[in-house]
Amino acid sequence: MPIPKLVGIVGNNAPFSYNRILLQYMSRHFHKQANLEVSEIDDIPLFNERDMKQIPVAVKSLSDKIKNADGVIIATPEYDHAIPASLKSTIEWLSVDEHALTTKPVMVVGASIGVQGTARAQDNLRQILNSPGVNSFVLPGFEFLLNNAKAKFDADGQLTDDSTESFLTECVNHFITFVGDTKRNFASV
Numbered sequence: 001m002p003i004p005k006l007v008g009i010v011g012n013n014a015p016f017s018y019n020r021i022l023l024q025y026m027s028r029h030f031h032k033q034a035n036l037e038v039s040e041i042d043d044i045p046l047f048n049e050r051d052m053k054q055i056p057v058a059v060k061s062l063s064d065k066i067k068n069a070d071g072v073i074i075a076t077p078e079y080d081h082a083i084p085a086s087l088k089s090t091i092e093w094l095s096v097d098e099h100a101l102t103t104k105p106v107m108v109v110g111a112s113i114g115v116q117g118t119a120r121a122q123d124n125l126r127q128i129l130n131s132p133g134v135n136s137f138v139l140p141g142f143e144f145l146l147n148n149a150k151a152k153f154d155a156d157g158q159l160t161d162d163s164t165e166s167f168l169t170e171c172v173n174h175f176i177t178f179v180g181d182t183k184r185n186f187a188s189v
């Protein structure tokens with residue numbers, strides 16, 4: 001069995017992002033279990049319904065990557081108790097352009113510098129992913145929330161905390177099983 005092909009979406013357009021560091025770490029650390037390509041949203045323009053017939057190249061490119069992948073991992077920051085506007089805008093584009101996230105297995109993770117580790121943003125993202133235009137298959141449970149992100153990575157972007165690493169491994173293993181099960185059960189959806 002080939003390992004699953006996954007797209008990791010950095011849920012921020014900022015040049016520095018702990019969520020980017022998290023996905024880059026996951027791509028390295030789990031390279032034997034999955035081929036995780038880290039993708040950016042910084043070149044995606046703000047969604048505007050008036051322009052939705054002209055899909056920007058960056059949206060098309062992300063949409064194609066998602067369609068060709070077995071699953072998606074979205075790493076969301078938390079801004080004002082919700083996902084960043086740049087991530088919401090990206091999902092709005094994806095919900096009008098070919099619906100690439102529809103029936104796609106999606107895992108939600110997030111890192112923040114505060115103590116609550118993106119809990120509210122992850123709830124917000126799960127609700128968005130369940131909307132009729134998006135309709136993703138979101139991994140239930142296994143909520144990976146990375147709080148105090150500044151202290152949790154060393155200078156090489158490696159996780160410094162063994163229990164965090166071991167819980168992340170558990171979550172990723174469940175997601176890989178979920179991706180396989182979804183593919184087998186919903187191949188024709």
Ligand SMILES: Cc1cc2nc3c(=O)[nH]c(=O)nc-3n(C[C@H](O)[C@H](O)[C@H](O)COP(=O)(O)O)c2cc1C
Pocket residue numbers: 012014016017018019020076077078079080081082111112113114115116117118
């Ligand atoms: C406008 C703004 C709002 C924020 N709101 C929250 C928040 O509601 N909860 C939280 O835990 N952190 C909040 N933060 C701090 C972010 O967790 C922090 O900037 C984090 O590094 C963002 O993720 P990133 O590093 O992946 O970009 C906020 C930061 C900004 C700039």
